[in-house]
Amino acid sequence: MEEEEQQWIEDRSDEEEDNEQPLGFDLFNTDKKDPVDEFKIEIGDETITLHGVRSRYPHLLQSTGMTLWEGSKNLCNYICENPSVVYGKTIVELGAGMGLCGMIAHKKGATKVILTDGDTDTLRNMRSNISSNVDEKAIAKEDVICKQLLWGKNIESFRSKWTDDGFDIVMGGDIAYAQSSLQILFETATGLLSNASTACFILSFCFRGGVSVGDIEEACQKFNLDFEKIGEGEKEAIYLIRRRL
Numbered sequence: 001m002e003e004e005e006q007q008w009i010e011d012r013s014d015e016e017e018d019n020e021q022p023l024g025f026d027l028f029n030t031d032k033k034d035p036v037d038e039f040k041i042e043i044g045d046e047t048i049t050l051h052g053v054r055s056r057y058p059h060l061l062q063s064t065g066m067t068l069w070e071g072s073k074n075l076c077n078y079i080c081e082n083p084s085v086v087y088g089k090t091i092v093e094l095g096a097g098m099g100l101c102g103m104i105a106h107k108k109g110a111t112k113v114i115l116t117d118g119d120t121d122t123l124r125n126m127r128s129n130i131s132s133n134v135d136e137k138a139i140a141k142e143d144v145i146c147k148q149l150l151w152g153k154n155i156e157s158f159r160s161k162w163t164d165d166g167f168d169i170v171m172g173g174d175i176a177y178a179q180s181s182l183q184i185l186f187e188t189a190t191g192l193l194s195n196a197s198t199a200c201f202i203l204s205f206c207f208r209g210g211v212s213v214g215d216i217e218e219a220c221q222k223f224n225l226d227f228e229k230i231g232e233g234e235k236e237a238i239y240l241i242r243r244r245l
């Protein structure tokens, strides 16, 4: 754990029930670490080597960010199909997990990408993924960095530390799944987003039982945001969310 990071365990109190058998470790013994392995993933024309858990039971992990979720894959595909969305942009990724989306945004020409997560084990694993896939020079120049960011905490200081006037893009895959954190997620995203009319919160939503597309759209109303929804369904969608002018 980096010196300034706080040990943190995600609140999963209102997640959907999962009655599947565990992977062979005790879910409630937080001293235990998630088992890790290494695998390759192809996204667009990029091949990325990931270190983490190739789990069929993601809800049973101690740290949900230790595996790859569908929301991140969908977000990466969206970025690869629309690279101009990230090209030349400053980006912060929330709940970045294994770091795949941030790395893809960097490879597609983002000028600076800060990958964030609350969980310290996830951050440690993310840093190892970055060093396996991102050019050393880009890491040395801090074009791609990993930082702890807990939603709803120290948002203003994070914004002023890393940007003059907020980020061009705030993004996240599979991060809107718990009612208990929807408000702080939107506070964080809007607090970090630049005031420019082009600034965009790209949210890759997957239905996990706790938060619906209706809840996302209601949160947009509440925070005075306009949205464009890519995808017709109730289960998965990419939301492009901007400040209402």
Ligand SMILES: C[S@@+](CC[C@H](N)C(=O)[O-])C[C@H]1O[C@@H](n2cnc3c(N)ncnc32)[C@H](O)[C@@H]1O
Residues within 6 Å of the ligand: 010, 063, 064, 065, 066, 067, 068, 069, 070, 071, 072, 073, 094, 095, 096, 097, 098, 117, 118, 119, 122, 149, 150, 151, 172, 173, 174, 175, 181
């Ligand atoms: C379902 S995982 C998604 C990970 C990754 N984006 C993906 O799609 O593969 C949710 C991620 O959000 C992080 N997270 C959840 N609540 C958070 C909070 N309040 N503050 C910071 N990170 C949080 C978790 O640690 C985890 O890495």
